[in-house]
Structure formats: structure tokens, C-alpha cells
Amino acid sequence: xxxxxxxxxxxxxxxxxxxxxxxxxxxxxxxxxxxxxxxxxxxxxxxxxxxxxxxxxxxxxxxxxxxxxxxxxxxxxxxxxxxxxxxxxxxxxxxxxxxxxxxxxxxxxxxxxxxxxxxxxxxxxxxxxxxxxxxxxxxxxxxxxxxxxxxxxxxxxxxxxxxxxxxxxxxx
Amino acid sequence: xxxxxxxxxxxxxxxxxxxxxxxxxxxxxxxxxxxxxxxxxxxxxxxxxxxxxxxxxxxxxxxxxxxxxxxxxxxxxxxxxxxxxxxxxxxxxxxxxxxxxxxxxxxxxxxxxxxxxxxxx
Numbered sequence: 001x002x003x004x005x006x007x008x009x010x011x012x013x014x015x016x017x018x019x020x021x022x023x024x025x026x027x028x029x030x031x032x033x034x035x036x037x038x039x040x041x042x043x044x045x046x047x048x049x050x051x052x053x054x055x056x057x058x059x060x061x062x063x064x065x066x067x068x069x070x071x072x073x074x075x076x077x078x079x080x081x082x083x084x085x086x087x088x089x090x091x092x093x094x095x096x097x098x099x100x101x102x103x104x105x106x107x108x109x110x111x112x113x114x115x116x117x118x119x120x121x122x123x124x125x126x127x128x129x130x131x132x133x134x135x136x137x138x139x140x141x142x143x144x145x146x147x148x149x150x151x152x153x154x155x156x157x158x159x160x161x162x163x164x165x166x167x168x169x170x171x172x
Numbered sequence: 173x174x175x176x177x178x179x180x181x182x183x184x185x186x187x188x189x190x191x192x193x194x195x196x197x198x199x200x201x202x203x204x205x206x207x208x209x210x211x212x213x214x215x216x217x218x219x220x221x222x223x224x225x226x227x228x229x230x231x232x233x234x235x236x237x238x239x240x241x242x243x244x245x246x247x248x249x250x251x252x253x254x255x256x257x258x259x260x261x262x263x264x265x266x267x268x269x270x271x272x273x274x275x276x277x278x279x280x281x282x283x284x285x286x287x288x289x290x291x292x293x
Contacts, residue, residue, distance in 0.1 A: 013205055017197035025195060035198055042205050043212070104191035111192075126185070127192040158184055 007052045013042055016059060019128070020066045026123045027070035028077075029112040037073055041065045063128065064138050067120055074116055103165065110160045118153030121146055 020041050024034035044065055045052070052058045111119055124135045136146040 009209070010202075010206070013202050017201055018194045021197035021201065022194040026192065031198075035201060038197065038201055039205055039208060043208060046209055046212075101191075103187065104193075107188065107191040122188070123192065126188040127194060129189075154185075157188070161184065 005054055007049050007058060009042075009046055009049060012045065012058055012062075015055075016062050017042075019059075020062050022127060023063065023066040023123060024070045024073075026108065026111060026127060027067065027116075027119060028073055029108075033073055033077075034070075037066065037069045041069055060138065063124070064140075067124070067139060071116060071120070106165050107157075107161065110157055110164065113160065114153055114156055117141075117145075118149045118156065121149040122153045122157065125150055 017038065021034055021038045024037035024041075025031060028034055028037065041062060045058070045062060048061070052061060111122065114122070120139060121135055124130045124138060125132075130138065132143060132146050132150060135141075135150075136143040139146065
């Protein structure tokens with residue numbers, strides 16, 4: 001860590017807004033809610049700026065806050081992932097340019113149907129390329145639990161993809 | 173870490189990596205954040221100002237209360253001192269009256285004594 005590193009709020013927003021927004025979007029499957037969560041996370045960062053020690057710490061802090069706030073939002077809404085996707089399509093009308101490819105969009109839809117802990121582990125693994133240890137640290141969960149969520153989530157997602165996306169997924 | 177037991181799983185995981193790439197944040201996110209931050213700073217400054225004003229007011233009230241207490245205490249003390257001065261003056265007057273009476277009685281007594289010792293015609 002650079003000893004004289006000073007956190008710059010706007011710079012941190014520029015660097016990490018995509019990460020925070022994507023985490024919230026994949027966890028909640030609601031674009032409006034994800035933007036709200038991203039705003040709340042950055043506002044919380046602004047209040048805690050004095051505690052941030054390094055760029056890596058800022059990134060870790062933002063991931064953790066985004067995941068916790070998303071989980072809180074999901075708990076408040078108590079809506080299953082698939083319903084969120086339907087609601088999102090109806091209310092927010094996701095534009096097609098948001099989705100890179102049809103297969104990405106379908107995989108995201110399938111991800112939204114997974115239980116929240118498995119979804120969280122998979123998002124951190126495949127969006128953020130974190131190791132199970134890093135995921136456990138971010139989610140403040142035991143490593144064995146995280147590994148179990150990853151394995152089960154991946155298995156479930158694979159079986160859903162196999163049954164629903166066999167025309168798209170490579171190697172399926 | 174994953175149950176990657178064959179090439180097909182690797183392929184699926186690569187597919188997930190591509191599918192779960194970060195999405196760009198809405199262009200308005202940063203602008204809204206800056207606006208919200210400015211609004212919060214204004215609100216905080218306003219509440220700090222209100223706190224300072226209320227603190228100043230509290231000090232003013234305390235100073236006024238202390239001044240009032242000092243005035244009342246001073247008034248009471250002044251009143252007690254005045255009463256004491258009056259009492260002292262009254263005591264002095266009584267003592268003076270007693271001294272005059274005593275002096276008159278002494279003179280009277282001296283005259284009576286002198287008359288008693290005069291030779292009888």
C-alpha cells in the first residue's frame with residue numbers, strides 16, 4: 001500500500017461504479033434497485049472515506065458493501081429471483097443493448113433463479129474472478145460454506161443451462 | 173475449487189465468465205452521486221449551523237441566567253446590608269438616648285445629694 005495514498009471519492013466512483021452496479025444488478029436483477037444500491041454504497045463510502053487505507057482496500061470494501069446492501073434489499077423485497085426478472089422486464093424495460101449476447105442474457109436470467117447465497121458466490125467468482133478464500137472474506141462466511149455454495153450453484157446453473165440453453169451453450 | 177472434472181465444465185465456466193462480465197454503470201450514476209453528495213454536504217452544513225446557533229443560544233441563556241442569579245444575589249446581599257446598617261443606626265440611637273438619660277439621672281442624683289447635705293435652716 002502506498003503510505004501517502006489519499007482516497008479521492010470521484011476517482012473511486014470512476015474506477016468502481018461498473019463493479020458495484022454490476023454486482024447489485026446481478027444480485028437483485030433490478031436495474032433501478034441496482035442503481036439505488038450503487039448510490040447508497042458510494043454514499044456510505046464517502047462517509048467512511050477516512051477509514052479506507054489503499055486502492056485494494058477500497059475495492060474490497062465496495063464489493064463487501066455492495067453484496068451486503070444487495071442482500072438486504074432482497075430480504076426486504078422477499079421476491080424470488082425469477083419474479084424479479086419478470087418484474088424488471090415489465091417495469092424497467094431492460095434495453096437489448098444491455099445484454100451483450102442472447103446467451104449472456106439467458107445465463108443471467110438463470111442466475112437470478114438461484115438461491116441468494118449461491119448467486120452471491122457465483123457472481124463474485126465469475127464476475128469478479130475471486131478465489132473462494134476472497135469470496136469467503138467478502139461475504140464474511142466460512143470457506144467451506146462458500147465452496148459448497150459455489151459447487152451447488154454451479155451444478156444447478158449447469159443443469160438449468162443444459163435443459164434450457166442447450167442450443168446456445170458451448171459444449172452442452 | 174470447482175468440480176471441474178471435464179473439459180465441458182471448463183467450457184461452461186468460460187461461458188459464465190463471458191456472460192458475467194461487468195456491465196457499464198448508467199451514465200447518470202456519477203452525476204446523481206455528486207448531486208446527492210452535495211445535497212448531503214449542504215444538509216450537514218445546515219444542521220451544523222443549527223447546532224452552532226442552538227449552542228450559542230444555550231450559552232446566551234446560561235449567561236443571562238448567571239447574570240440574573242448574580243443580580244438577585246447582589247440585591248439580597250444589598251438588602252441584608254441595608255437592614256444591618258439600619259439596625260446599627262437604631263442601636264446607636266438607643267445607646268445615645270440611654271447615655272443622655274443616664275447623664276440626666278446622674279445630674280439629678282448629684283443635685284439631690286447636694287440638697288440633702290445642705291445645712292437646714
